[in-house]
Amino acid sequence: MNVSKFTVRTTVLKLLAARSTGATVCPSEVARACILTLEEGEAAAGEWRGAMPAVHATIDELLAEGVVQLSWKGKPLAIRVGPYRISRRPLMLNEAGSFELMIKLDWMRTAERVVHSFGASTRGAPRATHSVYVVLLHDGARGGRSGLYVGQTSRDPDWRFDQHKSGYKASSVVRKYGISLLPNLYEHLNPMLGWESLELEAGLAEGFQKAGIPWVEGGH
Secondary structure (H helix, E strand, O other): OOOOHHHHHHHHHHHHHOOOOOOEEOHHHHHHHHHHHHHOOHHHHHHHHHHHHHHHHHHHHHHHHOOEEEEEOOEEEOOOOOOOEEEEOOOOEOOOOOEHHHHHOOOHHHHHHHHOOOOOOOOOOOOOOEEEEEEEEEEOOOOOEEEEEEEEEOOOHHHHHHHHHHOOOOOHHHHHHEEEEOHHHOOOOOOEOHHHHHHHHHHHHHHHHHOOOOOEEEOO
16 A cells, blocks of 8 residues: 555654653554554554555655664664664654754744734635745754745645655755644645745745744745
8 A cells, every 4th residue: 555755754753752752663553553544444454564665765764864763672773774663852743742843943933923924915815726835944963953944835735745755846955854844834824826925935935034043945
């Protein structure tokens, strides 16, 4: 059964969010949860092996992004090889379901003020099918720097984020460093007409930069 990387990513984050710090998750558990999510039935869980290639590929990406860490029998693994268990890093979701990283970012409230200074004049208009979206970035290899990516799309932002992470028409920055969408920074603007989504994409990125957000990508 085909399972998207977005489904796997979301499932991994939810499973780890429900565990205490230091607890691990088996990749087969992730696969079973993905199948149940898609099929909404216990009988579908028997098809979990078909989801394992997508699980392994997504775990490789999450590991490269510094979102998760792997181990086997208590020993850390630098790369995925052989059997492994998945655990969260400090930047993962906490038990309340919020990104611990977001709580620590002193500029997040600034970003919220920036986006709420914008409005979309064509929001909800006939044929308004475009959206802007904002992605949280984190580069664990460079001192843990974090930032924002601004984009626009004629698709659902969740679908577009999945495309980025799977490598289809992707921003290399989002594919490598994208952690999650930040709906609180754009949902009040969508949907809108295409021309306005292009203007707001550029405007939001410029607004973030002028407000002092340390790392801003996209906006073009």
